[in-house]
Amino acid sequence: MSGERYDPVANPYAPGAGTPPPALVGRDETIEGTEIALRRLRSARTSQHLLITGLRGVGKTVLLAKLASLGEHVGYRVIRVEAVGGDDTLRSLLRQARRIVEAAGGGSAVRRALRSIESVSLTVAGTGAALERQVARPDRDALADVLVDVGKAAVDADVGVMLAIDEAQRLDRHDLRRILAGIHRAGQDGVPLYAVVAGLPNLVGEVAKAATYAERLFTVADLGPLSPRQVADAVTIPAREIGVAWSPAAVERIVDRSDGYPFFVQTWAFHTWNAAVDDPISAGDVDRAAPHAESTLDASFFAARIARIPASEVAYVRALASLGPGPHRSGDVAAAMGKTTPQVAAFRDRLISEGVIYSPRYGWVEFAIPHFDRHVARELPDRP
Ligand SMILES: Nc1ncnc2c1ncn2[C@@H]1O[C@H](COP(=O)(O)OP(=O)(O)OP(=O)(O)O)[C@@H](O)[C@H]1O
Numbered sequence: 001m002s003g004e005r006y007d008p009v010a011n012p013y014a015p016g017a018g019t020p021p022p023a024l025v026g027r028d029e030t031i032e033g034t035e036i037a038l039r040r041l042r043s044a045r046t047s048q049h050l051l052i053t054g055l056r057g058v059g060k061t062v063l064l065a066k067l068a069s070l071g072e073h074v075g076y077r078v079i080r081v082e083a084v085g086g087d088d089t090l091r092s093l094l095r096q097a098r099r100i101v102e103a104a105g106g107g108s109a110v111r112r113a114l115r116s117i118e119s120v121s122l123t124v125a126g127t128g129a130a131l132e133r134q135v136a137r138p139d140r141d142a143l144a145d146v147l148v149d150v151g152k153a154a155v156d157a158d159v160g161v162m163l164a165i166d167e168a169q170r171l172d173r174h175d176l177r178r179i180l181a182g183i184h185r186a187g188q189d190g191v192p193l194y195a196v197v198a199g200l201p202n203l204v205g206e207v208a209k210a211a212t213y214a215e216r217l218f219t220v221a222d223l224g225p226l227s228p229r230q231v232a233d234a235v236t237i238p239a240r241e242i243g244v245a246w247s248p249a250a251v252e253r254i255v256d257r258s259d260g261y262p263f264f265v266q267t268w269a270f271h272t273w274n275a276a277v278d279d280p281i282s283a284g285d286v287d288r289a290a291p292h293a294e295s296t297l298d299a300s301f302f303a304a305r306i307a308r309i310p311a312s313e314v315a316y317v318r319a320l321a322s323l324g325p326g327p328h329r330s331g332d333v334a335a336a337m338g339k340t341t342p343q344v345a346a347f348r349d350r351l352i353s354e355g356v357i358y359s360p361r362y363g364w365v366e367f368a369i370p371h372f373d374r375h376v377a378r379e380l381p382d383r384p
């Protein structure tokens with residue numbers, strides 16, 4: 001017990017969206033597997049690609065970024081996009097593809113790649129394709145060619161291409177199919193193109209629906225909560241590096257409060273550090289931080305999600321929350337609203353496309369945001 005506060009400037013924890021944690025725990029296997037896959041592809045061997053799934057805040061974006069920098073390190077040029085709905089995603093993909101191709105020089109592979117990029121660009125509103133380049137015809141399906149051709153052009157420059165797509169559940173279904181076709185064909189043609197595709201858990205189903213072969217293209221890394229041991233590492237390793245210790249009871253309290261969800265782990269550790277007065281940091285310190293941790297979670301993480309819910313869907317969200325944690329049958333949610341499943345299907349579909357809920361299996365729904373049911377019960381308690 002020291003009674004002195006820890007320096008908030010030195011606080012090592014990193015709650016946020018895509019903010020790299022001070023200790024990236026529990027991902028070694030995936031990182032190693034990806035490095036092997038990348039190196040295999042560059043030595044003309046085949047590899048499965050990677051599909052990262054998980055609920056909000058489990059660390060998909062952070063892992064994707066880590067793998068992207070690994071890719072750069074082992075000789076890949078990275079095309080990194082976050083699917084946002086509309087044509088912006090594709091516009092960004094094409095811009096990055098063009099940059100890679102232009103850097104690859106002027107051979108015939110490069111000319112072919114520029115032509116397929118142009119064909120797709122002509123279908124994307126507002127790309128302002130240069131007039132003299134309009135030798136190409138508008139063709140959205142050429143998106144598959146873009147991936148293969150960019151990969152081939154990159155070979156001339158002795159690099160591979162990594163395609164990293166975040167929030168991929170938001171991709172237009174047809175574009176997803178085209179992208180998968182490109183990845184598939186690149187594999188058949190021995191082109192060193194590696195794809196990492198991340199999104200909410202229903203992405204696996206979306207990918208499978210897009211093409212019959214698609215699920216076999218990928219190894220799935222389904223990110224769940226961290227184990228108690230991993231939470232302990234995430235919390236204690238960064239502190240130990242700067243001479244600060246956590247008591248086992250304090251770590252256990254963080255495990256309980258966070259249920260192992262990485263974003264909650266970072267949030268609780270961050271606020272505990274700022275509120276702590278004991279040395280080592282104690283369970284009492286975690287309790288002292290509780291009002292801060294809970295109010296920031298309510299005001300940021302959860303509020304941002306609530307803000308995305310159209311007024312017409314609030315009743316559906318309330319009904320699902322009223323059934324408690326875990327997945328529930330769509331029919332039970334409808335019943336809790338006093339309606340039938342078909343009557344509420346449109347609400348359900350819109351909430352899925354907003355990434356608020358997902359369907360873990362046919363006829364079931366669950367919040368895509370951990371602990372969201374509790375938050376809704378707290379913040380949206382009354383029926384309108
Ligand atoms: N392996 C990990 N170990 C410790 N902390 C982690 C780990 N992965 C992510 N985090 C932390 O968790 C938080 C959320 O990470 P990230 O933004 O990558 O999640 P996400 O799955 O992409 O969430 P969303 O679905 O909302 O985009 C960040 O604060 C990050 O520092």
Ligand SMILES: [Mg+2]
Nearest residue numbers: 018060061166
């Ligand atoms: Mg993310």
